[in-house]
Amino acid sequence: MRIACLWLLLCLPLPAIAQTTVAAPALAPGAALLSVTAEGQSRRTPDLALFSAGVVTQATTAAAALSANAERMDRVIAALRSVGIETRDLQTTAVSLQPRYSDPERDAQIRARELRQPYIPPAQPEAPRIIGYEARNTLNVRVRRLGQMGRIIDTLVREGANQIDGPNFTVDDQRAALDEARAEAIANARARAELYARAAGLRVARILSISESGGFYPMQQIIVTGRMAGMAPPPPPPTPIAPGEVALGVSVSVQFELSP
Numbered sequence: 001m002r003i004a005c006l007w008l009l010l011c012l013p014l015p016a017i018a019q020t021t022v023a024a025p026a027l028a029p030g031a032a033l034l035s036v037t038a039e040g041q042s043r044r045t046p047d048l049a050l051f052s053a054g055v056v057t058q059a060t061t062a063a064a065a066l067s068a069n070a071e072r073m074d075r076v077i078a079a080l081r082s083v084g085i086e087t088r089d090l091q092t093t094a095v096s097l098q099p100r101y102s103d104p105e106r107d108a109q110i111r112a113r114e115l116r117q118p119y120i121p122p123a124q125p126e127a128p129r130i131i132g133y134e135a136r137n138t139l140n141v142r143v144r145r146l147g148q149m150g151r152i153i154d155t156l157v158r159e160g161a162n163q164i165d166g167p168n169f170t171v172d173d174q175r176a177a178l179d180e181a182r183a184e185a186i187a188n189a190r191a192r193a194e195l196y197a198r199a200a201g202l203r204v205a206r207i208l209s210i211s212e213s214g215g216f217y218p219m220q221q222i223i224v225t226g227r228m229a230g231m232a233p234p235p236p237p238p239t240p241i242a243p244g245e246v247a248l249g250v251s252v253s254v255q256f257e258l259s260p
Contacts, residue, residue, distance in 0.1 A: 032202060032258040036192050040184030041249035042177040049146055049243070051166025052093065053080075053156050054138040062097055062133045069135035072160030079159040080141060083152055089142035096136045101128040136163075143167070150238030169243050177248040182212070189254040197258050205259040213251050 027033060055072045059065035080090060104126035112119040143149055146169075153164060171177060190204070197204050 027257055028205070028259060030260055031205065032200070033208070034193055034196055034256045034258050035253065036189045036196075036256065037251060037253045038185050038189035038192060039249055039251045040181040040186070040188060041247045042180040042184070043245050043247050044171045044177050046146065046169035046171055046243045046246045047144070048170050048172045049143040049149055049167040049241075050140065050170065051143070051153075051164065051168070052138055052140050053161045054094075054136060054163035054165075055160055056134065056136050056163055058100065058132055058134045060132045062099075062135075065133040065135040066097060069137050073137045073139070075159040076139065076156055076161045079155050080139075080152070083148060083155060084145065085141060085143065085152070089144070091140045092137065093140050094136065094138040098134050098136075099130045100132040100134055102131045103128065138163070144172070146241070146243050149241040149243075153239045153241075167241065169246050171246060171248065174248050178250060181249045182252070185212075185250050185252040186210070186254070189252055193254070193256045193258075197256075200258065202258040202260060205257045208255040208257055210255075211253045213253075 053076060055069050055076060057065050057069040057072065059068060077090065081087075105121070108122075109119045141152075143152060149167060156164065193204050
């Protein structure tokens with residue numbers, strides 16, 4: 001009976017297991033396999049700029065820090081909309097509230113220097129205490145009219161933004177540029193394969209597989225640091241911004257069959 005039960009279990013169909021199998025390229029007799037990685041790029045004048053604008057406020061209480069931050073961020077968003085930035089191009093990315101702590105040892109050293117006395121560390125160091133709060137609100141902005149970029153940044157600073165990073169320039173519709181890069185990448189891979197084949201006394205018979213990776217290749221980033229609150233408003237002319245060029249590219253890995 002035990003043998004019969006074991007035979008029955010062995011004959012039962014097993015549940016299917018999902019698997020992903022990549023078949024090895026089938027080579028012709030005497031052929032060799034060559035794997036080549038090549039890149040292709042297409043340069044474009046950018047038509048979209050991405051940057052972040054933030055407001056940092058400090059106060060003795062958490063509520064006061066958040067309230068001041070919200071008031072200034074409302075002015076920043078209103079200023080962006082007044083210069084034509086659409087709602088879809090504004091996105092809050094971070095809101096934070098952090099306590100600020102005292103540094104008793106540093107304060108004691110400063111007092112000792114002011115009194116021109118030697119600093120003597122206390123036997124029992126004083127523990128840090130909360131002396132206030134810092135609120136931050138950061139907004140990602142997309143600018144589609146690049147000629148207004150400098151004026152937009154200066155307007156934001158006047159309305160209370162004190163943390164600005166960017167811009168990063170890119171192309172809104174990248175499909176045509178990436179297709180050009182793909183064609184160049186395949187041509188580069190083919191040319192390299194032909195070179196290897198000639199050096200080895202062989203010829204390129206066919207392509208066995210192609211895989212792609214890659215995307216946007218950013219050029220040098222321009223950093224614009226916002227003026228802190230309390231400083232003089234920015235003088236004319238607007239902050240100069242140079243979009244330059246951006247390169248979009250792909251990398252392809254191609255397997256070739258080389259024949260005698």
